[in-house]
Amino acid sequence: MSLSDLFGGDPVVSGQQVRVEPTQQRSTARLSGLLDAAAVVVDEVGFDRITTAMVAERAGASIGTVYRYYPDRVAVLQALRERAVLRFRQRVVEQLKTSGTETWWDAVDCAITAFVDLYRSEPGFRIVHFADRERAPISGSEDLESGYFAHQLAGVLAEEFGLHGGPDLIFRLEVAVEMADSILSRAFHSDPHGDERFIAECRRVMRDYLVGYYGPVAASV
Amino acid sequence: MSLSDLFGGDPVVSGQQVRVEPTQQRSTARLSGLLDAAAVVVDEVGFDRITTAMVAERAGASIGTVYRYYPDRVAVLQALRERAVLRFRQRVVEQLKTSGTETWWDAVDCAITAFVDLYRSEPGFRIVHFADRERAPISGSEDLESGYFAHQLAGVLAEEFGLHGGPDLIFRLEVAVEMADSILSRAFHSDPHGDERFIAECRRVMRDYLVGYYGPVAASV
DNA sequence: ACTTCTATGATCGAGTTCCGCTCGGTGAGC
DNA sequence: GCTCACCGAGCGGAACTCGATCATAGAAGT
Incomplete structure (x- = not known):
């Protein structure tokens, strides 16, 4: 031990943290990029002012991509x-x-x-x-x-x-x-x-x- | 002291807890009734699944009444x-x-x-x-x-x-x-x-x- | 090795649904 | 009758969906 x-x-x-485990290389980067974005945004606007759109935009991704990996808004913060x-x-x-x-x-x-x-x-x-x-x-x-x-x-x-x-x-x-x-x-x-x-x-x-x-x-x- | x-x-x-201080008798009851309802609902569904509609319905009031007293969703929980x-x-x-x-x-x-x-x-x-x-x-x-x-x-x-x-x-x-x-x-x-x-x-x-x-x-x- | 070729992973974003919140109209209390 | 209290349809915006489109890995062919 x-x-x-x-x-x-x-x-x-x-719980199920991500909906789909990423297999390709770029998607792994996306995933951590999303979390990086979420981290910055949550620091700026606070826990319940943060929106999925903000996270997506900051990460240079689209809304759909956020929801590909996380079931809902809070799940993103949980993952963070x-x-x-x-x-x-x-x-x-x-x-x-x-x-x-x-x-x-x-x-x-x-x-x-x-x-x-x-x-x-x-x-x-x-x-x-x-x-x-x-x-x-x-x-x-x-x-x-x-x-x-x-x-x-x-x-x-x-x-x-x-x-x-x-x-x-x-x-x-x-x-x-x-x-x-x-x-x-x-x-x-x-x-x-x-x-x-x-x-x-x-x-x-x-x-x-x-x-x-x-x-x-x-x-x- | x-x-x-x-x-x-x-x-x-x-902060400003209530928007309007109630003057009539029934409204004081409404106000505490709203908080009672919020207390029960928040126990059932959790902090950020609670909706103003839920609180209103449980208290036997309408949405408008909730917002007469509290500026937003979180203010209700803060008041609680x-x-x-x-x-x-x-x-x-x-x-x-x-x-x-x-x-x-x-x-x-x-x-x-x-x-x-x-x-x-x-x-x-x-x-x-x-x-x-x-x-x-x-x-x-x-x-x-x-x-x-x-x-x-x-x-x-x-x-x-x-x-x-x-x-x-x-x-x-x-x-x-x-x-x-x-x-x-x-x-x-x-x-x-x-x-x-x-x-x-x-x-x-x-x-x-x-x-x-x-x-x-x-x-x- | 080097290039297609293709199945599937990944992305997008317009569109749907749901929720927070407003506001003008109606009823109850003083 | 005048004000306080209440209602709930409706508006705006955010959460979330889904079918179309693009990228990638890895197999198959040369």
Whole structure:
């Protein structure tokens, strides 16, 4: 169970994301082009002022092309969100490899950093956010992005740093992810670069919360 | 500065909420009837599948009536949210009066309880949530519901329980409110009655977080 | 290899449907 | 009778469809 396995792959949440999987080369470019356009437009006009026509025009495509790939307006934004989350995971993996990761806190800290970077660099992410509660299926915990991510992170922390795994760890991590997401969302609400006070407080809260259960960082079990 | 002053009144956020303030008796009933209908419908079909026609029909009114009171579709949902938040404040005041409130923690605990009650009893609140980040003005902290509420709560805690007031207290309370909102949202996502594990964890997190800054509950100051 | 040739993927955009919202006309309250 | 409240057909615009048209990959022929 490598890091790439844990953090790669499709999110569980995705209903049928695209109507037709593109096979030709140009269409793959179209698809990502549509999402790029959607990202820019959603940043400019907001979540519910965005129209399919805007996205199409910005991407240099026609309306029909948008609907070839996405069943409706919101599906486009959902896809945008999912792509961003995928990039988040990749960034976490990247940072876990490069920076020396010795304790479980280093890993969590990496995730927070990646999250912040994502908010800063990914257009539209401020709007679509990390988890979409609205149209997630109302069943198990893993159907939520936070739950899914918590699940994965629990795997890493248990395997790589010997934290005691199991449902308790997953539960606490899900709580942690929810908290981090909300504080960081707040940090970026009024400040495109992220209010450092909230970001710092987020790290502190995460650390205190998890240390409370899993002991000081230095002597992780 | 009494409790009722602090928690009553209109939220700062509200743009023009209603177009015309109703003067006759029946129209007041219509207005709340519209919100009741909106609450039920939004629970059934979700935030962006709800149509003004649905609300009108469910309330036994016509389209025109909806638009007499609310400028657009989202304003209805915003009004629904604001009414719910108002009820929340009233509930907090009520509980602060009835249950013996001796320490600052009692007050915070009351707020959490009221929040949980609100999620349980207020239709549509699961969907419209506590704070509406999307269309809140992007400026100061008090423009957000969480910031506004934190501000008020800070006033109470400082005045009534002698906590050291000022911007730091407000900041920490805003972080606390954001965390509580997210954890409780999660608690109610898949369980209409609220997952007790998340609710309990919410209390614990709040307590630990605030105790870290303001000392043990027994010896407040 | 190099060129057709063709099945199918991809694109387009006018047209349809549906929804948000207006407004002039009608009824109810003071 | 004067104003407030209500209605609902109708308008504009956005979501979404669908058959016609173009592009591409890869097979078949030379």
